[in-house]
Amino acid sequence: MLEIKNLHARIADDGTEILRGIDLVVKPGEVHAIMGPNGSGKSTLSYILAGKTDYEVTEGDILYNGESLLELSPDERAAAGLFLAFQYPIEIPGVATMTFLKTALNAQRKARGEGELSTPDFMKRVKDKAAKLQITMDMLKRPLNVGFSGGEKKRSEILQMALLEPSLCVLDETDSGLDIDALKVVSDGVNALRSPERAFVVITHYQRLLDHIVPDVVHVLSKGRIVKTGDKDLALELEKNGYADFVDAAA
Amino acid sequence: MTIEPRALETRAETELTEAWYKERDALPGNEAVAGRRKAAFDAFRQTGLPHRRVEEWKYSDLRNRLKSIAPFAARRDEAGAKSVLAGLDNVYGDVDRHRLVIVDGHFHAGLSDMAALAADGALARPLAEALAEAGEALMDLPAIATKDAAVGLNAIFCADGLELVVPAGVTLSKPVEIVHALGQDAASTAGRVVIRAGEGAEAIVLETFLGGTEGTFSNTLTDIRAADGAKLTVARLQAEAAGTTHVGTAVVTLGAKTAVKVIGAGIGSGFARHQAFVAFTGEHARADLLGITMVRKGQHVDQTLVIDHAVPNCDSRELFKTVVDDGAKGIFQGKIIVRPHAQKTDGQMMTQSLLLSEDAEMALKPELEIFADDVQCAHGATSGEIDEDLLFYLRARGIPEKEARTLLVLAFLAEAVEEIGEEVIVEAFEARIRAWLDQAA
Numbered sequence: 001m002l003e004i005k006n007l008h009a010r011i012a013d014d015g016t017e018i019l020r021g022i023d024l025v026v027k028p029g030e031v032h033a034i035m036g037p038n039g040s041g042k043s044t045l046s047y048i049l050a051g052k053t054d055y056e057v058t059e060g061d062i063l064y065n066g067e068s069l070l071e072l073s074p075d076e077r078a079a080a081g082l083f084l085a086f087q088y089p090i091e092i093p094g095v096a097t098m099t100f101l102k103t104a105l106n107a108q109r110k111a112r113g114e115g116e117l118s119t120p121d122f123m124k125r126v127k128d129k130a131a132k133l134q135i136t137m138d139m140l141k142r143p144l145n146v147g148f149s150g151g152e153k154k155r156s157e158i159l160q161m162a163l164l165e166p167s168l169c170v171l172d173e174t175d176s177g178l179d180i181d182a183l184k185v186v187s188d189g190v191n192a193l194r195s196p197e198r199a200f201v202v203i204t205h206y207q208r209l210l211d212h213i214v215p216d217v218v219h220v221l222s223k224g225r226i227v228k229t230g231d232k233d234l235a236l237e238l239e240k241n242g243y244a245d246f247v248d249a250a251a
Numbered sequence: 252m253t254i255e256p257r258a259l260e261t262r263a264e265t266e267l268t269e270a271w272y273k274e275r276d277a278l279p280g281n282e283a284v285a286g287r288r289k290a291a292f293d294a295f296r297q298t299g300l301p302h303r304r305v306e307e308w309k310y311s312d313l314r315n316r317l318k319s320i321a322p323f324a325a326r327r328d329e330a331g332a333k334s335v336l337a338g339l340d341n342v343y344g345d346v347d348r349h350r351l352v353i354v355d356g357h358f359h360a361g362l363s364d365m366a367a368l369a370a371d372g373a374l375a376r377p378l379a380e381a382l383a384e385a386g387e388a389l390m391d392l393p394a395i396a397t398k399d400a401a402v403g404l405n406a407i408f409c410a411d412g413l414e415l416v417v418p419a420g421v422t423l424s425k426p427v428e429i430v431h432a433l434g435q436d437a438a439s440t441a442g443r444v445v446i447r448a449g450e451g452a453e454a455i456v457l458e459t460f461l462g463g464t465e466g467t468f469s470n471t472l473t474d475i476r477a478a479d480g481a482k483l484t485v486a487r488l489q490a491e492a493a494g495t496t497h498v499g500t501a502v503v504t505l506g507a508k509t510a511v512k513v514i515g516a517g518i519g520s521g522f523a524r525h526q527a528f529v530a531f532t533g534e535h536a537r538a539d540l541l542g543i544t545m546v547r548k549g550q551h552v553d554q555t556l557v558i559d560h561a562v563p564n565c566d567s568r569e570l571f572k573t574v575v576d577d578g579a580k581g582i583f584q585g586k587i588i589v590r591p592h593a594q595k596t597d598g599q600m601m602t603q604s605l606l607l608s609e610d611a612e613m614a615l616k617p618e619l620e621i622f623a624d625d626v627q628c629a630h631g632a633t634s635g636e637i638d639e640d641l642l643f644y645l646r647a648r649g650i651p652e653k654e655a656r657t658l659l660v661l662a663f664l665a666e667a668v669e670e671i672g673e674e675v676i677v678e679a680f681e682a683r684i685r686a687w688l689d690q691a692a
């Protein structure tokens with residue numbers, strides 16, 4: 001499903017190299033966790049997958065279902081089934097959450113040659129999915145993410161994911177800023193979406209999330225490279241010993 | 252008294268002078284009105300058209316813009332007026348309203364809903380008739396407006412327009428639309444509307460400015476007078492044809508305990524100056540001014556305000572949003588004056604602009620002139636571009652770039668649109684805003 005080959009990338013503005021040769025293969029149905037210290041390039045990788053132009057790919061390629069993503073615009077990638085849950089979801093004053101959800105869903109459907117959803121159908125879908133994530137109608141009436149708490153923003157991201165039904169979900173530190181209860185709601189939301197056709201790349205700093213969303217593979221990212229890959233026990237090991245061993249090994 | 256003309260006169264100024272000699276005997280009004288016109292003409296002879304060295308007009312050089320003045324429009328017959336109207340958008344569609352029609356500055360009672368308006372309790376009559384009878388009192392304006400060059404030109408040449416009276420205690424059941432339609436041949440017009448709301452009266456007035464062509468010069472004035480306790484909402488939508496030169500002045504006089512909201516949208520014309528002069532004359536009144544301006548491709552649209560807190564205990568709120576695209580220029584000038592004894596004034600002015608391209612230009616000039624000490628006044632001005640992070644977020648959800656930009660422009664304007672508060676106006680303005688955005692390549 002996703003194949004990242006020797007990916008090198010730098011910041012477009014100043015040329016600083018952030019990713020220094022990443023290789024990663026994710027198959028349908030799999031959950032991959034990417035862990036690593038702050039500043040190792042996790043968010044950068046997620047942004048490059050989503051198509052942010054602040055970064056320049058200097059080497060390598062990203063294949064999605066066999067085709068390169070690099071030439072596609074962010075909206076084309078989304079319509080093709082890629083979803084990024086942002087580490088820092090953005091507030092957009094003046095754009096009502098409902099309007100946003102409807103515009104996004106219908107834009108993707110249109111891009112895929114599917115018909116627009118009628119308002120009642122759309123409302124029903126949103127209500128069902130919002131209820132499961134404990135998102136109130138009152139929140140949906142507000143402008144997108146405006147005045148949402150940190151936890152509410154993360155739940156709002158998962159709602160968008162549930163509604164858009166992507167095939168590759170990239171979650172960037174969706175657990176940060178969540179208390180135990182909210183973590184459970186969010187993880188249940190993610191687990192409900194797990195299916196043999198859908199894959200997840202879960203970026204996290206802490207092992208905690210992986211108790212709830214159990215990964216098939218765990219990677220350690222350090223200084224823009226994957227320095228270790230293992231099964232879910234690797235996350236436990238990291239929790240106990242910290243990143244120091246791997247970071248040093250990479251240096 | 253004879254006044255020497257200025258040494259160097261532009262062609263347009265000469266043409267205006269000639270027009271005065273040609274038209275003056277035919278212009279309506281009694282003796283006193285004629286005296287007012289003459290005084291205004293004498294002032295014009297001294298100052299000429301306003302230009303960039305006149306502080307209030309420094310961003311909108313009307314003298315430079317007007318290379319020549321098309322002849323003042325004669326009154327069309329009813330069939331002619333009707334065909335002008337038929338060629339223009341019906342902005343308020345099938346909204347139930349009283350429609351009053353002005354074509355090229357001349358009121359057409361025959362095309363207006365006179366009977367229904369009267370049945371609802373209000374009166375309209377041609378300004379020409381009102382000037383002949385009521386005379387110069389109809390031309391009285393607050394001091395902050397009288398010296399303005401465009402106001403002076405309107406006083407000189409105003410041939411007609413209308414007087415709308417909502418008597419004391421009357422609340423109109425429907426909005427009144429005043430259409431300012433311009434014909435397809437280049438002409439100059441100087442229509443004037445006087446809206447007089449009696450004590451405690453309430454009304455919604457929808458002014459639409461439409462039509463015209465390259466070479467059209469429309470210089471309208473709307474004089475809004477709210478007697479004590481009156482409540483008025485006046486929505487002014489300027490959507491004239493691309494080549495026109497439009498000057499639209501709104502003068503607002505607020506009595507005690509009044510609430511007047513003036514909503515202006517400047518979306519059309521090639522060179523437009525919208526100005527508002529707001530004078531508080533009684534305590535505990537509130538004025539709300541909202542502005543939405545959208546310009547592109549060589550357009551020049553100016554929003555200029557003067558708010559005169561001349562009495563204590565009044566509130567004013569000004570919120571002006573401007574969207575500027577390629578090769579266009581937006582201007583906001585706003586001045587709040589608080590006179591020495593106008594204690595407890597609360598005046599808040601905010602102007603924000605969104606520049607959609609690199610060669611979009613915005614000039615901002617907010618000013619406070621405060622002479623009282625116990626007041627709350629503030630102004631803010633911002634100018635920015637579309638936030639790339641917001642754009643990326645929307646696109647990452649599958650929304651194509653153009654649609655995402657449209658959403659963000661609407662989001663920028665949302666606050667001003669929400670403040671409108673009248674559904675009929677919101678719908679009409681939103682339709683215009685969306686149409687403008689859809690035109691973007």
Ligand SMILES: Nc1ncnc2c1ncn2[C@@H]1O[C@H](COP(=O)(O)OP(=O)(O)O)[C@@H](O)[C@H]1O
Pocket residue numbers: 011018036037038039040041042043044045054
């Ligand atoms: N747009 C950017 N401009 C400047 N520096 C950036 C930018 N994006 C990332 N960086 C830098 O790249 C490094 C990796 O950042 P990031 O991918 O956010 O790390 P992580 O998500 O693993 O904490 C950091 O040193 C960060 O400061």
Ligand SMILES: [Mg+2]
Pocket residue numbers: 042043044087173
């Ligand atoms: Mg990060």
